[in-house]
Structure formats: C-alpha cells, structure tokens
Amino acid sequence: xxxxxxxxxxxxxxxxxxxDAPHQGKFSQEVVELEIFPEFEAGLKDIESCSHxxxxxxxxxxxxxxxxxxxxxxxEEHGVFATRSPNRPNPIGFQVVKLLERKGNxxxxxGLDAFDGTPILDLKPYSVELDSVPEAQIGWFEKAKGKxxxxx
Numbered sequence: 001x002x003x004x005x006x007x008x009x010x011x012x013x014x015x016x017x018x019x020d021a022p023h024q025g026k027f028s029q030e031v032v033e034l035e036i037f038p039e040f041e042a043g044l045k046d047i048e049s050c051s052h053x054x055x056x057x058x059x060x061x062x063x064x065x066x067x068x069x070x071x072x073x074x075x076e077e078h079g080v081f082a083t084r085s086p087n088r089p090n091p092i093g094f095q096v097v098k099l100l101e102r103k104g105n106x107x108x109x110x111g112l113d114a115f116d117g118t119p120i121l122d123l124k125p126y127s128v129e130l131d132s133v134p135e136a137q138i139g140w141f142e143k144a145k146g147k148x149x150x151x152x
Contacts, residue, residue, distance in 0.1 A: 007119035008043070009036035009105075011057060013112065021113040024084075031100065034107040034120060041105040043123075048102045052126035055112060058119040059091035074144035082140065093118070096126045 012033040015021040021028075034055065036044060047053070066087035068077050080088045097109035 005058070005121055007037075007058065007121060008040045008123070009034055009120040011035075011055075011112065011114045011116065011118040011120060013114055013116045013118075015113065015115050017115075021115065024113060026096070026111055028113055029110055030112075032097075032109055032112045032114070034109060034123070036105045036107070036120070036123075038105055044102065044105065044107070047099070047107070047123070047125075050099055050125040053097050053099050053107075053109065054124040054126050054131070055093070055095050055097055055109070055114075055120065056122040056124070057093040057095075057114055058121055059086045059093050059114075060117075060119060061086075061115060062091035063087040064089055064091060073141055074147070076140065076144075078140055082138070092121065096131075 012035055013021075014030055014032075064087075066085065067080050067089075069080050069083055069085045069087060070077055071083050071085065086093065093114055095112050095114070097111040100108040100110060102108075
C-alpha cells in the first residue's frame with residue numbers, strides 16, 4: 001500500500017521551539033496564520049462562512065518511534081494512542097480553531113498550538129451537530145483530574 005500526502009499550506013505561528021506553545025491549542029489566544037499554497041486557494045471558496053475549522057497538520061518535529069508516553073496531566077505511562085502526545089508513529093495534529101478572517105490564501109485563526117512552518121494537511125469545517133460528542137470521556141484523564149482536585 002502506498003500513501004502519499006501533499007501539504008496544502010504552512011502554519012505561521014509565534015511558536016518556534018518546544019516550550020513556546022501551550023499544551024493544548026484550545027487555551028491559546030495567539031493569532032496564527034494558515035497560509036494555503038496558491039494552487040489550493042480555490043478550495044477556500046466559502047470558508048469565511050465557517051466560524052470554526054478543523055485543522056489537520058503534520059507534526060514534522062515529532063518523534064515517530066514512541067508507543068508509550070507520559071502526559072502533563074499525570075505521571076503514569078499510557079499508550080500513545082490513548083493520549084494526544086505529538087510523538088507517535090504518524091504524527092498528525094488535529095485542532096479545532098476559530099476563524100477570524102480570510103484574506104486571499106491566508107486565514108487568521110485562534111486556538112492553534114503548532115510550531116511555525118508546520119505543514120497543513122487539510123482543513124474541514126467544524127460542525128457542532130456532526131463533530132461534538134458531549135458524553136465522550138478519557139478514563140485515565142478523568143481519574144488524573146480527580147487526583148488533582150479537578151484542576152487543569
């Protein structure tokens with residue numbers, strides 16, 4: 001099986017090294033620019049009608065040989081597929097962002113934690129009706145929150 005991915009653009013952010021970015025983009029108020037390559041600009045038609053977008057991006061600085069990891073939330077080890085660690089066999093980033101504006105092939109968004117120069121794989125509109133699962137849980141995370149008294 002052959003798998004070929006072609007970036008559609010680059011993320012332009014203030015984050016350049018580990019420690020610059022927040023642990024979750026949701027908590028960032030930094031304005032980040034999504035620069036879509038000109039050959040894909042036609043695919044942005046009507047995107048300004050979307051309040052939020054799902055950004056899929058390639059975590060090009062991640063370690064790809066990690067299967068067991070710890071998180072900032074507790075000291076216990078977890079399988080990488082049970083976490084949101086950037087270090088994983090296929091380091092695909094996923095974030096829901098708020099779209100602020102579009103100017104040609106450039107989108108201004110907030111809520112993204114990716115490093116400057118990170119390749120964008122795809123954009124999709126976020127839908128609260130289709131994408132939200134309010135009852136979803138991560139068992140180990142809920143347990144860790146309980147140990148810390150509910151703090152983030």
